[in-house]
Amino acid sequence: MEKLTSTSSVVQMVDIWSIFALAIIVLLVTKYLMNGTLSPPGPWGLPFIGHLLFLGKDHAKQFQRYREEFGDVYQLRLGVWPTVIISGYHTVKKVLSEQSDSFAARPAFNSFKFINKMRGLTFSYFDQRYLLHRKIASTVLKEYSSRMEEIMQEEANRIVSDFLNENGRPFNPNKVVTEATGSIIYQFCYGKGENIREDKDFLELLENHKNFKEMAKAANPTDVLPWTQIFFQEKVRKFHKFIRKAQHSRAEKFQDILETFDPKHMRHAVDGIISTSIRYGLEDEPNEVGLTKQDVFTLTGDFFGGGFDNTSTTLCWLLLYMAEYPVVQATIQREIDNVIGQKGIILLEDREKMPFTEATIFETMRLSGVVPLGLPHCATEDVLVNRYIIKKGTLVFFNHYSVGHDKEWGDPFEFRPERFLDSGGKLMREKTESVLAFSIGRRRCPGETLARNELFLLFATVLCKCDISKPEHENYDFEGNFSLTYSPKPYNIYVCSKEN
Numbered sequence: 001m002e003k004l005t006s007t008s009s010v011v012q013m014v015d016i017w018s019i020f021a022l023a024i025i026v027l028l029v030t031k032y033l034m035n036g037t038l039s040p041p042g043p044w045g046l047p048f049i050g051h052l053l054f055l056g057k058d059h060a061k062q063f064q065r066y067r068e069e070f071g072d073v074y075q076l077r078l079g080v081w082p083t084v085i086i087s088g089y090h091t092v093k094k095v096l097s098e099q100s101d102s103f104a105a106r107p108a109f110n111s112f113k114f115i116n117k118m119r120g121l122t123f124s125y126f127d128q129r130y131l132l133h134r135k136i137a138s139t140v141l142k143e144y145s146s147r148m149e150e151i152m153q154e155e156a157n158r159i160v161s162d163f164l165n166e167n168g169r170p171f172n173p174n175k176v177v178t179e180a181t182g183s184i185i186y187q188f189c190y191g192k193g194e195n196i197r198e199d200k201d202f203l204e205l206l207e208n209h210k211n212f213k214e215m216a217k218a219a220n221p222t223d224v225l226p227w228t229q230i231f232f233q234e235k236v237r238k239f240h241k242f243i244r245k246a247q248h249s250r251a252e253k254f255q256d257i258l259e260t261f262d263p264k265h266m267r268h269a270v271d272g273i274i275s276t277s278i279r280y281g282l283e284d285e286p287n288e289v290g291l292t293k294q295d296v297f298t299l300t301g302d303f304f305g306g307g308f309d310n311t312s313t314t315l316c317w318l319l320l321y322m323a324e325y326p327v328v329q330a331t332i333q334r335e336i337d338n339v340i341g342q343k344g345i346i347l348l349e350d351r352e353k354m355p356f357t358e359a360t361i362f363e364t365m366r367l368s369g370v371v372p373l374g375l376p377h378c379a380t381e382d383v384l385v386n387r388y389i390i391k392k393g394t395l396v397f398f399n400h401y402s403v404g405h406d407k408e409w410g411d412p413f414e415f416r417p418e419r420f421l422d423s424g425g426k427l428m429r430e431k432t433e434s435v436l437a438f439s440i441g442r443r444r445c446p447g448e449t450l451a452r453n454e455l456f457l458l459f460a461t462v463l464c465k466c467d468i469s470k471p472e473h474e475n476y477d478f479e480g481n482f483s484l485t486y487s488p489k490p491y492n493i494y495v496c497s498k499e500n
């Protein structure tokens, strides 16, 4: 009798589960038939924290593994944020070029809100205010990037002399390279300076950038699970202190510059920002789209935030690849010698005549995946991607690492700059445009021209004057440390003068 009762309760349970499963299937099928859309698939996560514990140290690579199982568009949960990951060259390019506005906001993370209350450029909502802000930033960047050649050449020469001063000892080039790219963006903003490397504000900026990167990286726990701040109080406190200090020193600098501002004698990007804000009639009170003069004055923070670490990281990768691939290095040096001859100095206009050097820069950006997940986006409306619905307010990451490592590259894990050249040795535009290191669409990097000029001039000048090699017994690791950027693990190179 007892056995019968337990059998019937098992049958009842099975019935309940069958009805439940059937109901879910009916619901999904009806939903699909009604509008042809579905929620994106995705892995199972834990209650409250979602998938945070499953991402490991390297989120971009874990996202790539999920992609193999769930496809180019899948969902997961990062703490309190429903999240969608979009991967693969074709899908990322299609979505960011055809549906860019639907993904053009940034999520209202705590750390982003702390930076200018989301009224700056990089960490802001997407609205008319943002569009005007971006227009002003692009105007200033365009105008002042073209004035940077001489400063870049000086910084390139400084790298060469610092490298050669190592007198044949193996050394890590990171510090020298970071100071050079930092100095370039500093002079871009505040004008030509002699003793940048002794400027307290400048040094502090370089020092604190690491902490900033940790806070701005994908799935920073204090952003996606705000209550975890109690476990990371020191980190959050340091971040707040750094942002406040940077804002304070920026305000002081702006005050000084405003006092000597002369529209007939424009000196640097800050002058450009002031003059553009006058041209657009910006005041302390918000204008018709909600933009204020103070909002626009925060632009130097965006230029620093985006303007030196990505570039120095790319250069560090380039030097590492040159030490590992001496044949590629020698090919670039031959190209440089052929183009500049006895001139001894590299100009930006030489770039067109140096396709192999350019190809090497593209290949390095592709393979190293410098900004693996870009910056986080947020859906501005309900939107369909590959027949999956992505709800307004969803946190969205575009996996740039996956774009550079797509099977369509043929041998995505090989370092082969020639892949960007046609049989006549010319750069193939459709190939270089597939790298997407600067992203595309509304939020694409506005500093691309400055960055590409800088990468070319610094890299080509170093190879024009130096030979780079790998110290004996040194084993290079090409995996990179995951943060907001993939930076190479600490490594040493050996540099000697090319004349020797």
Ligand code: HEM
Residues within 6 Å of the ligand: 121, 122, 123, 134, 302, 303, 304, 306, 307, 308, 310, 311, 314, 370, 371, 374, 375, 376, 437, 438, 439, 440, 442, 443, 444, 445, 446, 447, 448, 450, 451
């Ligand atoms: C190799 C160098 C660089 C790389 C790989 C790079 C890459 C990127 C990427 C992937 C984004 C995010 C795009 C998105 O959200 O979809 C971005 C945004 C941004 N970058 Fe760059 N960047 C570089 C250099 C620079 C430089 C030199 C500057 C400035 C002066 C700069 C300023 C910015 C700004 C302000 C944003 C935010 C744009 C916005 O949200 O509207 N970047 N960059």
